Amino acid sequence: MLHFFHTSDWHLGQFFYNHSRHYEHECFLGWLLEQLREHQPDALLIAGDIFDVVNPSTAALKQLNHFIAQAQAQVSHLQILMIAGNHDSGHRLEQVEPLLTKYNTHVVGLIEWLDDNTLNFDKLLRPIYNAQGEVCAWCIALPYLRPAEITGNGQDYQQTAQATEALYQQLIDEARRRKTKDQSLVLMTHAHMQGGTSSDSERPIVVGNAEALSTQLFHDDIQYVALGHLHRPQRIEHEHIRYSGSPIPLSFSEVNYKHQIVKVQLKPNTPAVIQPLHVPRRVPLFKIKGTLDEVLQKTRTLEASNPLPLAQQAFVDIEYYSEMPPPPDFRQQVEAALPQDNYRLVRLSRMAKPLARQTVSDSEDVSTPIAPPTPAELFQQLWQKLGFVEDPQVLKDFQQLSAQAENPDDQDTAQPVKRQPVIPAPPDAV
Incomplete structure (x- = not known):
């Protein structure tokens, strides 16, 4: 049996x-050490960023580095496997791997x-x-x-998606060849999957999520897929892809x-046993919205406690609505209304209009897959944003050009008609 922890997106140094955020990260790492000591897993997988x-x-x-040394001291047989995310430097992570191997830690920063x-x-x-030194599983570690x-080895730069799929397939095929019937297969990668729900803190990898991968890449032999990149805990289409x-x-x-x-237990040819372990939040975040009077009232009613060091004080983000400009000292009024030495006002901004009622709560589990927009949809959005009049023939021309780009050797593809875009006249035009 394989018993491991899956975590990602620490963003140390933020x-x-x-x-x-050093204090908050220190609290998390201390809590993680407690979980390692209690559960004694075989491995800790850190899926990038x-x-x-x-x-x-x-x-x-x-x-x-301090955490790695402490973790090895807590669980002597623990393996730590790390991959680079889009925020990391793969070269920099791999520089210290010769030293980290002494702590049974391995880093994959680059293919x-x-x-x-x-x-x-x-x-x-x-x-x-496992703790007895036997190989109980293979991990495909793909940063x-x-x-x-992936396009510099005989692959066309314009065919990045196909090159990515081919690379995944090569690795999965080789892993299946290496593993025995008594061993499990795990895949760890840092990528944006189709249907994933993002927050506003992830750095977009490619505009329009055109890089989003499909779960069809993953063979049925893979018992668990440990993903990194999206900050919201979620499963993607299947229980074992998370x-x-x-x-x-x-x-x-x-x-x-x-x-x-995520705590995961695997037996060969058996569905994964998955258990989330919730991380306690040491520093709260508060988001306050409303009119000028409502904002002041809500800040006054925030719970107060003994004075706290700055690193432990809660973060406060305030958005207010007002048809008239606020008083010049409005920020000072808000800060005076906050319980002293308990809260940090990090943002105060004016909303353009009152908030509309949200139809989906941030806390709801969104499971409906959302496919990335097609090139034609992106083209239409850009065309409308530039103020051009919608023209079915222009869209048809774009689709023909797209077909030519995808099939450059097809000489029968019709050539689009060259035409000038119809640009609407400005409002003050006669």
């Missing part, structure tokens, strides 16, 4: 409206091609051992893929998330 920036601070680096243009499978396929990494989510809220859009890590 500054939130110029406030360090370990740091918030590609050049993390010394404090963030020390925080990670690697051999001289014959084949993948270095030994780097991307990692055995996972965030940048187009240049984002663990971020351990702390990285924006105010994540106020209602229940942050977690």
